[in-house]
């Protein structure tokens with residue numbers, strides 16, 4: 001496994017802001033997406049796109065941007081019309097599929113596109129801060145949609161502190177408490193960022209204007225048989241079932257679980273979380289699989305003194321606090337909204353899980369291994 005990722009966290013070092021020549025029609029449609037969606041012009045606009053693009057010369061960061069743009073346009077096409085169709089037209093499907101093969105994850109909007117590769121610093125002369133993040137691509141746009149993503153990005157940005165310090169302590173076996181104390185400081189910062197979600201993301205707006213566009217086609221009553229990617233030979237005309245975008249595709253929490261020795265007994269959410277790794281960038285997926293193996297085989301061999309065990313338990317308590325707040329958000333932003341709204345009232349997450357029960361179970365399991 002490439003442990004070095006833990007030094008910099010899961011945000012890519014280079015984020016492409018514009019594709020090179022040849023992709024002008026895609027860039028333009030993506031930029032105009034909020035208005036195209038408001039005017040219900042998505043079908044017409046997609047039909048005018050060039051059928052297939054040459055992606056052979058794109059760098060990794062350009063491929064990520066291409067994946068982001070095709071994913072936004074693909075989801076706008078699926079969920080931005082009054083009547084849902086189960087065919088993605090060839091103008092989107094062919095190139096989207098080609099890019100997905102190069103990036104080794106399915107042709108669907110994933111967290112890596114929605115959050116990790118979708119921001120820049122608003123004012124480069126000012127330090128990083130939640131308010132200094134500028135989200136590049138939107139569906140409808142607006143402060144609630146931006147803020148929902150900004151909170152995720154700010155958490156990912158801070159996470160490099162906790163991840164790099166836990167790497168030094170556990171993986172490099174520098175069993176010095178200072179690393180754990182720095183990690184504790186970092187997870188507390190993460191929790192204070194998490195607490196800020198309601199400041200500018202309103203539950204009603206999230207439920208009705210943000211969330212509808214990020215659903216996938218698996219376990220979704222709107223697409224019971226999945227979706228056909230027109231003209232993609234490898235799929236042979238067969239419908240595909242892929243999960244939607246969700247924070248469960250962030251690598252932070254699974255990495256923390258593995259490093260801190262938190263385990264979850266089998267349940268549908270755990271199976272789903274394992275499946276979520278297929279939607280993560282390949283290096284993140286490989287790192288998490290390597291960390292799990294380390295956690296199962298090497299972690300208990302470490303000679304950790306009692307004082308350090310206490311700090312590790314404090315760290316686990318903070319992950320518990322994170323999951324507790326997260327469960328509150330799942331309740332307030334989705335469950336309670338579903339009781340008062342007629343729209344998209346199926347009570348599964350955007351990733352497609354019956355989440356309330358299992359998020360709570362994972363919260364209860366976030367306890368020290370020897371408890």
Ligand code: HEM
Pocket residue numbers: 151152155194197206245246247248249250252253254273323326329330333334348349350351352353354355359362363
């Ligand atoms: C309004 C805010 C949020 C809501 C309503 C929400 C909702 C959900 C839901 C419903 C799930 C279950 C899986 C699914 O079907 O999608 C989930 C999973 C998850 N989300 Fe969020 N989420 C929010 C914010 C965040 C943030 C800011 C993060 C930070 C990266 C995050 C990280 C996760 C993780 C790690 C899981 C997997 C569950 C676990 O390991 O305990 N979420 N989320």
